[in-house]
Amino acid sequence: MRFETMWSIWNKVLLLSLALSAVARQNDVVLDAMVPARPGMEVVLTESLLSYIIEKALPLLVASVKGMSVPDISGSAGTPVGSIEYTLSNIHISDFSVGSGALQVTSSGVALALSSVSLHVTLDWHYREKSWPHVSDSGSADVSASGVSAAAPVSMAVDSSQRLDIASGGSSVSIGDLDINLHGGASWLYNLFVSAFSGSIKDSVAGSIQKQVNNVINQQGAAVAAKMPVDVTVGGGSTRSMIDVGFLGAPQMSAGSYISLTSVGEFQNVTAPVDVPFEPAAIPASARNTSCMVQFLVTDFVPNSAGYIYGTSGALSYVLDSKTLPSQVDIPLNTSASVWALILPNLGKTYPDRPMQIAADVSGPIETEFAVDGAHVYLPASVAFQVLEADGSVINAVVLDANVTGAGDVVVKGLNITGDVTSLDSKATVVSSTIGDVEIAPMEKLFNVLVNSVVLPLVNEKLSFPLPMAGGVQLISPQIAYGEHYVSVSTDIAYGL
Numbered sequence: 102m103r104f105e106t107m108w109s110i111w112n113k114v115l116l117l118s119l120a121l122s123a124v125a126r127q128n129d130v131v132l133d134a135m136v137p138a139r140p141g142m143e144v145v146l147t148e149s150l151l152s153y154i155i156e157k158a159l160p161l162l163v164a165s166v167k168g169m170s171v172p173d174i175s176g177s178a179g180t181p182v183g184s185i186e187y188t189l190s191n192i193h194i195s196d197f198s199v200g201s202g203a204l205q206v207t208s209s210g211v212a213l214a215l216s217s218v219s220l221h222v223t224l225d226w227h228y229r230e231k232s233w234p235h236v237s238d239s240g241s242a243d244v245s246a247s248g249v250s251a252a253a254p255v256s257m258a259v260d261s262s263q264r265l266d267i268a269s270g271g272s273s274v275s276i277g278d279l280d281i282n283l284h285g286g287a288s289w290l291y292n293l294f295v296s297a298f299s300g301s302i303k304d305s306v307a308g309s310i311q312k313q314v315n316n317v318i319n320q321q322g323a324a325v326a327a328k329m330p331v332d333v334t335v336g337g338g339s340t341r342s343m344i345d346v347g348f349l350g351a352p353q354m355s356a357g358s359y360i361s362l363t364s365v366g367e368f369q370n371v372t373a374p375v376d377v378p379f380e381p382a383a384i385p386a387s388a389r390n391t392s393c394m395v396q397f398l399v400t401d402f403v404p405n406s407a408g409y410i411y412g413t414s415g416a417l418s419y420v421l422d423s424k425t426l427p428s429q430v431d432i433p434l435n436t437s438a439s440v441w442a443l444i445l446p447n448l449g450k451t452y453p454d455r456p457m458q459i460a461a462d463v464s465g466p467i468e469t470e471f472a473v474d475g476a477h478v479y480l481p482a483s484v485a486f487q488v489l490e491a492d493g494s495v496i497n498a499v500v501l502d503a504n505v506t507g508a509g510d511v512v513v514k515g516l517n518i519t520g521d522v523t524s525l526d527s528k529a530t531v532v533s534s535t536i537g538d539v540e541i542a543p544m545e546k547l548f549n550v551l552v553n554s555v556v557l558p559l560v561n562e563k564l565s566f567p568l569p570m571a572g573g574v575q576l577i578s579p580q581i582a583y584g585e586h587y588v589s590v591s592t593d594i595a596y597g598l
Contacts, residue, residue, distance in 0.1 A: 140349055141366030141381040141402040144568075147359045150394035150594070151204035151211065157596065159202045162317050166197040171222070171309045178297045180228075181289045182236050187228040189298065194306065196221040204255075208356045210270065211255040213318070218249035222306060226286070226294075240285025242294065244302060248277020253314055255322075257360065263331050263347025265362070267322025272314040274307040333567050334371065341371045342410050344403075344566050359391050366403040366566070368410045377406045382586035393580070393591040397568050399518065400587045401471045407566065408467025412480065418462035419555055426459070427554040432547075434458060436488060444543045445486070447536040448498060452488045458495075460485040461555045464502070471588050478507040482527065484551050499534050501548050503527035505556075511588055513579045516568050518590065522561055525552045 171192035178185060200217020222244040229237040253272035260266040279302065281294050331347035345365050353361040367377065381402035390396045411417050421427075423434050432440050434457040437449045465481040482505045488496045509522035529548040531539050568576075568590070579592035 139381045139383055140363035141400050141406070142364040143384050143398040144362045145359050145389050145391070145396040145398070146362070147391045147394055148206060148357070151206070153394060153594070155202045155204045158317070158321065159199055161321070162314065163197055163199055165317055166194055166310055166313050169194045169309060169313060171305050174298070174301045174305055176301070177231070178293060180293055182230055184231045185228040186231060187226065189302070190225050190227070192222060192224040192305065194220055194309070195223045206354055206356055206358060206360055208354055210257050210354065213253040213255055215251040218251060220246050220249060220306070222246070222302070238286055240283065242284060243282040245280040246276050246278070246306070247280070250275050251310065251314060253318060255318055257352050259348040259350060259352070263349070264326045264329055265348055267318070267326060269315040269318040272311045274310045276303045276307050279303065328573060330567060342368050342407070343371050344368050344407070346567055359389065361389070366399065368407040370410050370414055373414070377409045379405065384587055385584070388584050388587060388589060390589065390591045394593045397590040398587050399590070401469045401476070403566060404469040408469060408480070412463050412466040415462070417556065418460070421459040421461065421555065429554040430550055444547060445499065445536060445539065451536045452496070452498065456489045458487050458489060459551065460487055461551055463556060471583055471586050473583055473585060475583055476511070476588065480505050482552055482556055483532070484548055496535060497533060498536055499539055499544070500532040501529045501544060502532045503529040503548060505552060511581050513576060513590060516574065516576065518566055518568060520561060522557055525549070525557055527552060
């Protein structure tokens with residue numbers, strides 16, 4: 102899996118973001134940004150993910166229904182002893198089990214279906230004859246139900262805060278036959294339970310289960326949405342940036358197959374926001390992979406927006422002195438050191454025995470291009486070899502520029518996609534010199550050493566971005582693939598509800 106790039110700033114990825122504006126909510130900062138015509142990121146949720154969700158959610162639903170109280174039932178009825186008033190109280194669902202459950206993508210959302218449901222209800226009963234001599238009696242009953250099923254449409258939308266809004270569209274519960282076992286009472290009372298009370302018991306129990314199914318869907322949907330990041334802040338100070346990973350627009354439903362959610366995925370500099378001067382490439386429908394639970398499709402717009410922000414803000418600049426020079430660059434920072442006599446013979450002659458420093462930076466936007474053979478990155482870099490004069494002035498003795506290309510891998514760390522750039526190559530040119538002619542060959546070697554030891558770690562540190570996914574999700578065996586202007590991360594997940 103090749104990645105010739107310096108990836109840019111999703112963790113936590115859930116899972117994507119905005120609708121007509123990029124809103125930075127952290128520290129109450131609002132970024133006014135133009136939303137690109139196309140999304141920069143797409144998340145594909147497949148039916149295998151829905152199967153995993155129902156497997157995890159069913160025990161929660163069963164536990165919430167089992168032991169649940171059902172509202173009392175009261176009324177009047179005619180009996181062999183005359184007209185009575187009755188009350189069914191202390192109604193509890195003592196046992197509840199679901200044989201199988203399914204979640205399926207429909208054209209408008211997700212459909213929940215529960216089948217082979219069994220339940221057992223306990224209750225107390227009491228009646229009193231309306232007229233004299235006001236005969237009364239009481240006892241208990243056990244009720245078992247058969248032919249029970251439940252269904253609920255689940256809607257999925259994106260709210261004004263760019264979060265996924267998951268809600269029940271109203272569940273329905275069907276109860277077939279009741280097997281009633283009375284404790285106490287005359288024989289006619291059993292017939293009354295069957296003929297007059299069964300319908301009320303069914304309605305009351307079904308209504309309670311429907312309410313609980315709706316509550317579980319709405320509560321768990323809200324809990325998942327609350328854990329999903331909308332934007333993520335990276336860095337601090339003048340280079341503090343933010344990537345929008347909230348969802349954009351209504352989900353796209355492919356019945357029986359997948360749900361597609363999109364995000365802008367654009368970086369913005371928080372302190373000095375600016376729109377990037379380019380648009381995301383279109384993600385082809387053929388790129389979608391439904392053989393996994395979740396797929397993340399990321400266009401090169403995402404790293405390019407980060408590369409534009411960081412490359413033009415000075416975030417990838419560094420000044421090296423004797424204390425900060427990387428160990429890979431074993432060279433004394435003094436103009437009279439013998440190594441400089443070999444590399445820059447005129448340096449010590451022009452500025453004898455003076456301390457030095459080296460200024461290295463990425464001097465413009467970092468450009469990334471994904472292709473079927475991997476990813477490619479291009480960036481402008483410069484290195485200035487500076488002499489520190491006794492009066493405090495800094496002289497750019499030699500300045501080199503180069504167009505740099507990079508190579509590395511796309512890696513997934515936690516819920517973040519990041520670039521692991523392993524090497525940078527460049528061809529350097531001399532921009533200016535105050536010491537006369539400069540032989541480029543030894544300076545180019547030194548330039549490449551400095552770029553790989555200084556610029557490369559800065560890029561890998563700065564450029565990483567979160568996948569739009571709820572917190573608490575673990576990605577299982579993510580697989581990375583490339584296409585024209587996009588990279589795909591296909592993965593299964595583990596998640597604790």
